[in-house]
Amino acid sequence: MKKILFAIVLFGAVGMSQAQVPGFQGKRCVISAQLGVGHGGIFGRPGAMPSLVPTLNIEYAMKRHISIVPYYSFMYYSYKSYNNNLYYNDIPAKDLKNSMMMHQIGCNFKFYRKGLGYLAPVGRYFTLGAFYNYTSQNIYTDFDRVTLSYPSVERMHKYKAQTHNFGITGGIGRTFVIARRMTIDFGGNINLMPYFKLNSGKGGEDIVENEARRNMLLRNIWQIYLGIGFLAF
Amino acid sequence: MARYLTLLLLVVLLGKVSPLSAQFEKNYEPIKSTGSLPKDFTTLSSQKYNSAKQNVKKQSNRKSRKTFLLKSSFGLDEILLSGKVLFNDPMTTYLNQVADRLLEHDKALRDKLHFYIIRSTSVNAFATNEGSIFVTMGLLAELENEAQLAFILAHEVVHVNEKHSIERYIQSEKIQKGKGVYNARNSSDKLIEKCLFNKEQETEADTKGADIFFKSPYSTEQVIGVFDVLKFAHLPFDDVTFKPEIFENETLKFPDDYTLKVTRPISLDDDTNDIQSTHPAVKFRRGKIEKLIAGKNNSGKQTYLVGIDKFKHNRECARFEISRLYVLHHDYEAAIYNSYMLLQKYPDNLFLKKNIAFSLAALGDYENESEFREVHTDHEKIEGKQQALYYLFYKLDSVNGDLKTIALAYIVKVRQQYPDDADLKATYDYVLSIMPKNEVRNIDYFYKDLVVKVDSQPQQIAVVNVDTLNNIDSTMDKYAKLRNVQQVTAQAAQAIFDNHYAHYALTPYLKDSSIVQEYEKAVSERKEKDKIEDANQNSRRSKKRYKIYALGQDKVVFVDPAYSRLDARKKEKFRLLKSEGGKLDFAARLQYNAKVAKLSSEMIDSKNLKASDIVEYNELAFLNEYISEKVMHSDDVSIISYERSRVLELAKKYGTDNFVWSGVISYTDKQRVNSRLAILGIFMPIYLPFMISHYVNQGQYTYFYTLVYDVKTDEVKLSNFRLVNNRTKGYILDSNIYDVMNQIKSKPKAPKK
Numbered sequence: 006m007k008k009i010l011f012a013i014v015l016f017g018a019v020g021m022s023q024a025q026v027p028g029f030q031g032k033r034c035v036i037s038a039q040l041g042v043g044h045g046g047i048f049g050r051p052g053a054m055p056s057l058v059p060t061l062n063i064e065y066a067m068k069r070h071i072s073i074v075p076y077y078s079f080m081y082y083s084y085k086s087y088n089n090n091l092y093y094n095d096i097p098a099k100d101l102k103n104s105m106m107m108h109q110i111g112c113n114f115k116f117y118r119k120g121l122g123y124l125a126p127v128g129r130y131f132t133l134g135a136f137y138n139y140t141s142q143n144i145y146t147d148f149d150r151v152t153l154s155y156p157s158v159e160r161m162h163k164y165k166a167q168t169h170n171f172g173i174t175g176g177i178g179r180t181f182v183i184a185r186r187m188t189i190d191f192g193g194n195i196n197l198m199p200y201f202k203l204n205s206g207k208g209g210e211d212i213v214e215n216e217a218r219r220n221m222l223l224r225n226i227w228q229i230y231l232g233i234g235f236l237a238f
Numbered sequence: 239m240a241r242y243l244t245l246l247l248l249v250v251l252l253g254k255v256s257p258l259s260a261q262f263e264k265n266y267e268p269i270k271s272t273g274s275l276p277k278d279f280t281t282l283s284s285q286k287y288n289s290a291k292q293n294v295k296k297q298s299n300r301k302s303r304k305t306f307l308l309k310s311s312f313g314l315d316e317i318l319l320s321g322k323v324l325f326n327d328p329m330t331t332y333l334n335q336v337a338d339r340l341l342e343h344d345k346a347l348r349d350k351l352h353f354y355i356i357r358s359t360s361v362n363a364f365a366t367n368e369g370s371i372f373v374t375m376g377l378l379a380e381l382e383n384e385a386q387l388a389f390i391l392a393h394e395v396v397h398v399n400e401k402h403s404i405e406r407y408i409q410s411e412k413i414q415k416g417k418g419v420y421n422a423r424n425s426s427d428k429l430i431e432k433c434l435f436n437k438e439q440e441t442e443a444d445t446k447g448a449d450i451f452f453k454s455p456y457s458t459e460q461v462i463g464v465f466d467v468l469k470f471a472h473l474p475f476d477d478v479t480f481k482p483e484i485f486e487n488e489t490l491k492f493p494d495d496y497t498l499k500v501t502r503p504i505s506l507d508d509d510t511n512d513i514q515s516t517h518p519a520v521k522f523r524r525g526k527i528e529k530l531i532a533g534k535n536n537s538g539k540q541t542y543l544v545g546i547d548k549f550k551h552n553r554e555c556a557r558f559e560i561s562r563l564y565v566l567h568h569d570y571e572a573a574i575y576n577s578y579m580l581l582q583k584y585p586d587n588l589f590l591k592k593n594i595a596f597s598l599a600a601l602g603d604y605e606n607e608s609e610f611r612e613v614h615t616d617h618e619k620i621e622g623k624q625q626a627l628y629y630l631f632y633k634l635d636s637v638n639g640d641l642k643t644i645a646l647a648y649i650v651k652v653r654q655q656y657p658d659d660a661d662l663k664a665t666y667d668y669v670l671s672i673m674p675k676n677e678v679r680n681i682d683y684f685y686k687d688l689v690v691k692v693d694s695q696p697q698q699i700a701v702v703n704v705d706t707l708n709n710i711d712s713t714m715d716k717y718a719k720l721r722n723v724q725q726v727t728a729q730a731a732q733a734i735f736d737n738h739y740a741h742y743a744l745t746p747y748l749k750d751s752s753i754v755q756e757y758e759k760a761v762s763e764r765k766e767k768d769k770i771e772d773a774n775q776n777s778r779r780s781k782k783r784y785k786i787y788a789l790g791q792d793k794v795v796f797v798d799p800a801y802s803r804l805d806a807r808k809k810e811k812f813r814l815l816k817s818e819g820g821k822l823d824f825a826a827r828l829q830y831n832a833k834v835a836k837l838s839s840e841m842i843d844s845k846n847l848k849a850s851d852i853v854e855y856n857e858l859a860f861l862n863e864y865i866s867e868k869v870m871h872s873d874d875v876s877i878i879s880y881e882r883s884r885v886l887e888l889a890k891k892y893g894t895d896n897f898v899w900s901g902v903i904s905y906t907d908k909q910r911v912n913s914r915l916a917i918l919g920i921f922m923p924i925y926l927p928f929m930i931s932h933y934v935n936q937g938q939y940t941y942f943y944t945l946v947y948d949v950k951t952d953e954v955k956l957s958n959f960r961l962v963n964n965r966t967k968g969y970i971l972d973s974n975i976y977d978v979m980n981q982i983k984s985k986p987k988a989p990k991k
Contacts, residue, residue: 025786025984027977029969030834069786069977122940122962124973129931129964179931182969193926229926 026066027124029236033066035126035180035188037234043080043225056082058107058228062190066125070117074134080107080225104143107224111136113174126236129179132194136174140224141167142217166217172198176228182236190232196225261551262580266558266589270856273326274849278352278370279318282845284818286368287311299408305810306407310367312814317372319844321859322357329355332552333373333387335544340388340454341395351398353391357859359560359567361471363390365397367404375563377467378556379475384549385456385541386464392454393447400446402439436516444523448530457539458531465524473504473622474572475557478579480626485598485648489742498629504621561593565880566867568613570597571631575624592661595649599669600877601631602642606676607874610635639677640740645669647743650753660883668878670760675768681757684744787956790985793838793894794946797861799825800901803966806908806937816904820966821845824902827971835979840892857888865899868947878952885949895950896982900943900975904966907937938965944978956981 026033041058060078067073083104113134117123123130144164178192203217287308294303317323324330333353341348351369358374365371371394373387381387397403413431452458482492508521517523542549557580564573574597577590584590604610614635617628634641646669653662673679714722747753801821803813825843832839842858860881867880879885889895912932919929939961946956958978964970 025788025981027973027980029973030831030976031980118963121964122942122960122974123964123970124977127969127973128962129935177928177931181967182972191930 026069028066029124029127029182030185032186032236032238033072033126034237035062035064035190035234036237037062037064037188037190037232039190039230039232041078041228041230043228044223056080056105056225058225058230060230060232062232062234064115064126064234068125070119070123070125072115072117072125074113074115074132076111076113078107078109078111078225080109081105103145105140105220105224106142107138107140109136109138109225111174127180127182127188129177130192131177132175132192134174136172136196138170138172138196138198138225139168140170140221141165142220144213144217164213164217166203166214166221168203168221170198172196178230186236188232188234188236190234191230193227193229195227198222262554262558262584262587264586264588266587268559268562269324269327269329269555271323271325271327271330271852271859273852275847275852275855276325276352277849278314278368279325279855280847280849282818283312283315284815286315287815290368299411302408302411303404306367306404308814309407310403312818314366314368314370317356318370319847319858321844321855321862323372324355324357327355329375329378329552329555332544332548333391335548336384336388337371337391339543340391340450340456342455343453344450347395347399351395357559357563359563359569359572361467363394365394365403367398367401369398371395371398375556375559376471378553379560380467380471381553382463382467383460383541384544384546385458385461386467387549388454388456388543389447389451389461389464392450393443395450396443396446397439400439400442402443406436406439433516437518440517440523441526444527445530448527452530452534455539455543457536457541458534459536460541462524462528462531465520465527468523469508469520470504474576474579474624475560476579477504477622477624478582479623480575480578480630482626482630484578484581484594485644487647487651487743487746489745490644490647491739491742492630492633493739496630496633498617498626501623501625502618502621558589561590565593565597565600566863568600568867568870570601570613571615571628573597575627578627588656588659591652591656592659592665595645595652595662595665596880598641598645598648599665600875602645602669603672603875603877604872605635605638605641606672607872608638608676609872609875610641612872637738637740639679642669642672642677643679643740643743646673647747650744650747654747660886661881664878664882667760670757671764671767673757674761674764680761681748681754683741684748685741686745686748787958787981788984788986789896789946789955789982791837791894791896791955791982793840793892794832794896794898794982795892795894796825796828796832796839796841796843796898796900797865798842798844798858798899799828800899801904802902803904805906807906818845820902820904823968824971827968827975828900831972831975832979835976835983837979837983838894860884860888861897864949865945865947869945876952879949882952889949895948896955897947897949898982899945899947900978902943902966902971903939903941905939905941906965907939909937912936935964938963940964940966940970942971942974946982 028034039058039060039062041060042055043058044055058078058080060076062074062076064072064074081104083102085102111134113132115125115130115132117125117128117130121129142165144166145162174194174196176192176194178190178194180188180190182188198221203214203221290307290311291304294300294307330353333355337351337353338348341351351371353371353373355378356372356374359376360374361376361380363371363373363377371391373390377390378387381390451461482497486492509519511519557576561573561576561580564570564576574594577593577597581587581590581594601610601613604613614631615628617625617632620628631641634644646666649662649666649669653659653666656662744753799821801817801824803816803820804811805813822845825841825846829839829841842854842861844858847855864879864881864885871877888897915925915929915932918925942958942960942962944956944958945954947953948955956978958981960974962970962974
């Protein structure tokens with residue numbers, strides 16, 4: 006509720022200050038849902054499919070060629086642990102999946118290409134923005150060896166790592182309008198998180214931790230997206 | 239009593255004999271089309287093309303024929319819908335009556351043809367493939383009799399009947415492509431070949447046209463003079479001595495050397511070099527027709543069949559009309575001479591005086607802005623007695639500010655005769671407003687009384703002073719002599735200035751205090767206006783590249799939106815069918831976006847006329863003339879529009895002063911593939927959006943423009959030109975159109991206190 010109120014106040018203030026912002030036929034706000042295809046972060050994971058990143062955008066044209074876009078993105082994927090060919094495991098095979106979950110909120114500024122003749126919120130643009138990202142990873146590892154019996158039993162252990170980061174983003178894209186009110190938005194962006202700190206759980210081992218770090222570094226580092234939305238007001 | 243009755247009868251008869259000339263005595267009203275719009279005007283060009291191409295299925299050169307029909311259908315509509323074509327007016331009615339008599343032996347052919355008068359000063363007639371024959375007002379103004387008009391129509395009928403235009407196009411294509419016998423010809427030879435073919439057609443049109451003419455009841459007696467009309471087409475309709483007294487008054491007298499005593503005679507030589515001409519030389523054509531005419535029996539035939547009165551009346555109309563057209567085309571000197579010739583016949587005609595007043599004002603403005611050469615024709619290139627007029631303006635241009643002074647003096651003089659005329663008042667106000675501009679002429683410049691006797695030749699006073707230089711004391715040293723020369727020259731210049739004729743331009747009128755007050759008011763208003771303009775220019779320079787307007791208007795009238803589709807990749811770059819479709823779509827978008835922006839709007843659209851829309855057609859014709867007259871002016875010249883009262887009537891009718899001209903050019907350039915980007919896009923997904931964007935948009939441009947004219951103040955309120963690097967899509971247009979509509983609608987911010 007607070008967020009909504011904040012948005013209303015922000016948009017209201019921007020609206021008051023810019024009486025000459027035409028938007029698209031007077032509509033300055035676009036609410037859209039995007040589906041992004043991004044880098045999952047894992048090198049060499051089996052069948053390395055890119056990750057899918059759904060995003061909810063609220064875009065508001067604050068100037069003739071600039072709009073502000075608060076958004077929320079979510080990413081979740083899982084894949085089979087490369088340690089799942091074990092003799093024995095006390096964890097059911099179906100649960101032996103590494104996973105990564107990401108929540109990202111941020112705010113972009115879309116700069117519609119004035120020189121090319123576009124007006125916010127339609128046309129070609131480039132974006133610049135900042136975001137907050139929370140990511141958690143579960144990685145199953147076999148380091149926890151039980152050697153009391155013979156042959157030795159390797160027990161799978163869940164290694165959990167979390168990060169809280171701020172990052173910056175930039176990209177390009179284009180928005181066009183169909184059927185008077187519907188918008189289609191496609192483009193790509195690069196998300197950079199200059200620093201991250203791993204809050205690893207117990208059971209960390211160098212090799213696992215490195216894998217986690219690598220995943221963190223590469224997760225969502227690039228994304229190509231396609232969005233569908235509508236001109237709200 | 240019988241004598242009185244005879245007199246009365248004579249008066250009545252005279253009145254009946256020359257009712258037509260009486261129409262021109264006092265004033266002249268430009269002619270308009272009337273009645274219902276012909277079907278040709280209300281059918282879309284694409285529909286005309288589709289029905290025309292049905293007939294070319296089994297013919298040779300199908301592709302060329304189709305292309306021709308496409309171009310021809312659209313070309314014809316461009317002429318018809320330009321507003322320059324008249325129908326159901328007295329002039330066109332007369333033209334059709336002549337055509338009826340000419341072709342009364344061939345009704346079927348007559349029914350296929352449409353005859354129109356077209357507003358143009360050129361001396362010409364032409365025919366289209368579709369059977370429309372156009373005669374220019376310039377030609378009608380020059381003709382000597384009705385039979386000559388019939389002869390020209392007969393010539394054009396042959397062009398239609400023999401399908402000359404399509405054959406010419408196909409032949410031209412063949413020559414251009416170097417097909418068959420034209421293989422390996424250079425461009426110069428190709429041009430000559432084309433001209434040769436055209437000349438063959440013209441000769442055929444002359445010969446077969448003569449046959450048609452001979453079958454008609456028109457006499458051949460005076461028809462040969464038509465070749466004189468063609469030969470002297472570059473001259474005005476008459477050759478009358480021009481006297482500068484028309485611009486003079488009791489005190490304003492031009493110096494003697496402003497009058498050209500001997501003018502260049504009109505060359506009577508026949509030009510026989512027609513190698514690079516589309517028509518045979520007039521001499522050859524005349525000779526051929528003379529042979530055909532020789533021995534023809536003229537018994538029962540007449541030179542005038544529709545009537546000499548009607549011919550003369552319509553020719554006079556054409557002469558008045560071309561006076562007007564010259565003004566609209568910024569050919570002010572020709573307009574003045576044309577009006578001057580008519581004034582000799584109709585000395586009280588207000589229309590002609592207004593034409594001269596406006597033309598003088600425009601010349602004065604151009605001279606004031608140092609752009610006089612833009613509208614002046616070098617007198618040395620002019621033949622005939624009209625040369626004196628061109629020479630006078632050449633001399634008037636020699637002292638900056640004189641032309642506007644002469645304009646003011648003439649307008650004040652005419653206004654005394656017609657104090658209530660709104661157009662004259664507007665021209666007067668405008669000239670007053672430019673008097674303090676650039677070459678500043680305040681009211682003090684004008685002498686209230688005769689300081690020096692005007693006929694004392696002020697220039698001679700100066701010359702005498704300069705001549706005294708010869709008597710310089712020989713004992714003076716070099717520098718003393720030079721100083722003396724400088725001093726005496728300065729005195730001479732001062733003497734010329736003090737006695738310059740222009741000081742006396744307003745002397746007879748300055749006793750009227752209202753003129754002095756109006757002049758001073760104009761000076762103060764100009765100063766205010768200049769201040770505002772300077773401030774605006776400074777703020778524009780310092781702040782923004784693109785101006786964002788807030789006009790605060792509630793209603794606009796869209797005038798004939800334009801849409802052109804060009805594709806550089808195609809052989810036929812101008813995509814006519816798409817252009818027409820685009821125009822209809824663009825017009826609809828304009829209205830829709832105006833509605834969304836809560837801006838009330840009306841539209842006068844040439845592609846959306848119904849048979850009953852005759853008023854709209856005439857309005858469109860007038861507004862086309864209005865805008866072309868406005869936009870052709872040089873940047874610094876901001877003269878008011880010609881026929882202001884007429885445009886103000888329109889503003890009143892539509893309830894708004896804002897008339898909008900808007901258009902789109904959709905352009906596709908030749909493709910240039912960026913292979914580096916393609917490789918990057920394939921191997922590095924991050925470049926994929928760039929690659930897609932590149933291939934989607936490459937070489938696609940949408941050029942969108944809008945001009946909003948305030949017809950009341952005669953100013954451009956909004957001018958918006960945008961280039962969008964995108965193919966012309968609906969949302970791109972909507973986005974830009976709405977923005978402009980929003981700027982028209984938005985109220986300006988209150989100034990900060």
